[in-house]
Amino acid sequence: MPFYDWVRKHDPADLIADEVDWIEGLQDLGQAEMDWISYLRREGDRLLNLSDGGLGPTGVVWTEEMREAASVRGTGRKGSSRPGAANPFYGGKHSLEQRNRWSQDRKGTNSGTANPNYGRFGAEHPSFRHTVSAETRQLLSEAKKGAGNPNFGKKASAETRAKMSAVRKGRPMPSSQRNAHTRHHINKGIEKADCKYCVEDSAKPSLSSESESES
Numbered sequence: 001m002p003f004y005d006w007v008r009k010h011d012p013a014d015l016i017a018d019e020v021d022w023i024e025g026l027q028d029l030g031q032a033e034m035d036w037i038s039y040l041r042r043e044g045d046r047l048l049n050l051s052d053g054g055l056g057p058t059g060v061v062w063t064e065e066m067r068e069a070a071s072v073r074g075t076g077r078k079g080s081s082r083p084g085a086a087n088p089f090y091g092g093k094h095s096l097e098q099r100n101r102w103s104q105d106r107k108g109t110n111s112g113t114a115n116p117n118y119g120r121f122g123a124e125h126p127s128f129r130h131t132v133s134a135e136t137r138q139l140l141s142e143a144k145k146g147a148g149n150p151n152f153g154k155k156a157s158a159e160t161r162a163k164m165s166a167v168r169k170g171r172p173m174p175s176s177q178r179n180a181h182t183r184h185h186i187n188k189g190i191e192k193a194d195c196k197y198c199v200e201d202s203a204k205p206s207l208s209s210e211s212e213s214e215s
């Protein structure tokens with residue numbers, strides 16, 4: 001179990017447990033876990049989860065006996081996790097040096113052929129056909145905005161920007177999203193549900209026709 005292996009590599013006093021979600025009920029919990037795992041994988045987070053989570057065929061539903069056995073195993077074990085303010089490191093922050101050490105330590109541990117999902121495509125991949133509920137999407141979107149975004153405040157190097165520019169050279173690009181909407185949606189008579197200008201436009205006429213029919 002990679003998570004347990006990982007925990008054992010570290011001083012328990014240096015670990016932080018963040019609560020990302022609060023779920024009631026086993027079914028919702030399983031779904032939430034799958035949603036988080038698939039979202040964070042897409043975002044490029046280095047997760048320790050090897051399966052796609054949830055309580056389905058890839059997940060584990062704990063029986064009373066398993067719970068009991070785990071409880072016996074865990075009793076008296078040094079460095080069991082204490083949440084929130086009960087954790088001795090609560091509110092603490094690790095030094096840059098320590099974080100770099102861990103980063104180096106993790107580097108490559110799940111990359112390339114070492115990744116259990118290496119070479120798995122389409123239906124073979126655990127995230128195949130995964131969808132995330134609109135509410136969860138919204139929640140995760142908010143969490144990754146501004147300073148919550150791993151790229152927040154970062155700027156590509158001049159070299160990288162030159163490369164990106166070279167790739168785009170000669171390709172006509174709409175100067176704005178509205179411009180793209182006009183060219184590719186209005187002019188072609190197409191309405192896209194995920195285009196905010198299409199949604200705005202379709203909302204306006206229906207409002208005015210309602211008020212007309214009332215009078």
Ligand SMILES: [Zn+2]
Pocket residue numbers: 181182185186191192195196197198199
């Ligand atoms: Zn549009």
